[in-house]
Amino acid sequence: MRIDVVTIFPGYLAPLRESLLGRAADAGLIEVALHDLRSWTHDVHQTVDDAPYGGGPGMVMRPQVWGEALDAVIASDSRPPRLVVPAPAGRSFTQATARAYATEQRLVFACGRYEGIDQRVVDHYSRQFPVDEVSIGDYVLVGGEAAVLVIVEAVARLLPGVLGNPRSAAEDSFSDGLLEGPAYTRPEVWRGQAVPEVLRSGNHGAIARWRRDRALERTAKRRPDLLAALPEDRLDAADQAF
Numbered sequence: 001m002r003i004d005v006v007t008i009f010p011g012y013l014a015p016l017r018e019s020l021l022g023r024a025a026d027a028g029l030i031e032v033a034l035h036d037l038r039s040w041t042h043d044v045h046q047t048v049d050d051a052p053y054g055g056g057p058g059m060v061m062r063p064q065v066w067g068e069a070l071d072a073v074i075a076s077d078s079r080p081p082r083l084v085v086p087a088p089a090g091r092s093f094t095q096a097t098a099r100a101y102a103t104e105q106r107l108v109f110a111c112g113r114y115e116g117i118d119q120r121v122v123d124h125y126s127r128q129f130p131v132d133e134v135s136i137g138d139y140v141l142v143g144g145e146a147a148v149l150v151i152v153e154a155v156a157r158l159l160p161g162v163l164g165n166p167r168s169a170a171e172d173s174f175s176d177g178l179l180e181g182p183a184y185t186r187p188e189v190w191r192g193q194a195v196p197e198v199l200r201s202g203n204h205g206a207i208a209r210w211r212r213d214r215a216l217e218r219t220a221k222r223r224p225d226l227l228a229a230l231p232e233d234r235l236d237a238a239d240q241a242f
């Protein structure tokens, strides 16, 4: 997979070259290219934003700069892109989104700052490629860069060969629609707290049941919305207690 990120703070995306993603890039599983939006400005101040039409607070990013940047970046590789624009008004980015993005040959991220990017940029490219405005949560960031780090990590870990243990991608939180329950490791007792007996019993059926119950309990308490969204056939008779 090829990933391009256009941003006015390329240094912010340096972590994409570290650890997990760094190894994946070295192994050629992911190709990450960072592009400084200001490279496509032509004035001495490298202006990327301007006052919003209709007035109001903040600044809007200019369409001309984004158009030249995205034209150049998209043309730099033959793989057809999905353009992803992190935005507070975007559709929610979920594990399902991550799974869908993991099937793409190429993702091009446009990192907006200030009050966003002139809408005509998204409208223009939507006529040529799939364009998604996505939100990673209901809070306000200064720009899209942090969201790109989140999205790229969630997507890259699903790519074959990126994770050491492929099973964990399939079994992690949200993959069965529930939150993961509590996890324990040695020592057996720590500050007077013992590991639940069942986990040391060697009874795999009982352990699986206990883990499912803890996941259902935690999901019912912390994310009842996830429980309500579960398809009927995903809950068996023993689950009905939640």
Ligand SMILES: Nc1ccccc1-c1cnco1
Pocket: 086, 087, 088, 112, 113, 114, 134, 135, 136, 137, 138, 139, 140, 141, 142, 143, 144, 145, 147
């Ligand atoms: N708040 C923001 C400001 C700028 C670009 C993205 C966001 C965002 C993305 N997901 C939540 O917020």
